[in-house]
Amino acid sequence: MKKQDQQNSAKELLRKQYARMVEKVTPSSKLLEGCLRSFWVGGLICTLGQAFSDLGYRYLSLNSTEASTFGSMVLVFITALLTGIGIFDRIGKYAGAGTVVPITGFANAMVSPAMEYRPEGWVLGTGAKLFTIAGPVLVYGITASVAVGLIYCLIGG
């Protein structure tokens, strides 16, 4: 039994040593460069969204709620289009969180599996796999908003 314990602790030590070796030679992502890229692309997307929303408000005589929905819709449409013609993944590769965090990330996460799983059919392919990436966001996003709503109702109401 003791021998077994010794072997296990030796194994554990080896694993720890190796983890340090791996850490030393594995190149890390360029944090500052990545942040700058996502900042300017993400900022640009949000500015565009605001611009569409303002246009809707001014020229399409939408009220402010409708106008912000209109802004989101335009961004979702543009993302879906760019995903469909194979350009969005290149922008995402450059910008990282800059395209993932705004609504563009959500649109891309819906359209890309829809395209990817098309060969398996409309039902078991596109239909079943549509939410593989966005599903968890919806589940926990909606759950969280219900929870926040309840709290608001109880103490804020």
Added chain:
Amino acid sequence: MLKTVKHIGEQTVLLESMPGIIASAAVVGPKEGKGPLGINFDEVVDDPLCGQESFEMAEHMIFRRACEKCIANAGMEKGQVQALLGGDLLNQIMAASLSARELGIPFFGLYGACSTMTESLLLGAMLCDGGYFDPVLCAAGSHFCTAERQYRFPLEYGCQRTPSAQWTVTGAGAHMLARGRGKVRIPMGTVGRVIDLGVTDANNMGAAMAPAAADTILHHLLDTGRTLADYDQFVTGDLGAVGSRLLYDLLGKNGVELSGKKHTDCGLMIFDKDQDVHAGGSGCGCAASVLRGYILPNLEMGHWKRVAFMATGALLSTTSSQQGETIPGVAHLVVLEREA
């Protein structure tokens, strides 16, 4: 009657009849075709879909075409090949099985992740040497687009790859083995053990596989009583930049000083640095096609006399990864020797 020794040490087999590689073929995708070995491959397909409905079917086409070209290069007919040993990265090794269905050759399906090429060569050489099958066709293939979808994200999903991530090679290589023939022979091989030093990052496969490669080299040297000096080159499958560095470190700790002078990694050969593949190429097709496009030519032209060729595989599944398991690695070694 004197019994021939077929097994030495713990993991090494001797192949007395020296099965040799009598013909080879590699079919690769467009990105690999643009790489430094592009002109050495038998066919570069210009469409990753190969005119098929899905990338899985394209992978199967590439696999089958590599097998067919290899049979043609050997000047044979399908019916003359006695066995096909092969595999790929798809679930249930679909590309290999579908190809075997159409080729009609008795088939052993193998899964060794990216180590499949040497796994099939080693088993094929043993089947030849034992006199059970001769000739034997050994093949392996992979496809970037199918591997991405199976292991990572949809192709059009806009995410970033980490610097240690590797690029799955689109391509397949097939190699025909025959007993006592061929310019390049396989006199021995070492079967790898599955080694796991606790790497969990699926974007750092090189780090997950390097311990297995080091373990196989150390056992090979121990079993055979040889040293690094007995080989002109050690060729690994797809350790990439990170894994190669770790291999040197791990071997160095055991008193074996391997360096870039005596080591080549197929994953670092198949693409140029400016092809944006981060730590290098990977996949079953990587070692399989580089064997055709780089290793065998070097042996045949006499630049190398004896090479230890070792494809490395990360034996993870998406399920095991999601359940928090660490990534087991394996590496099988075959010795490739130019017939004097």
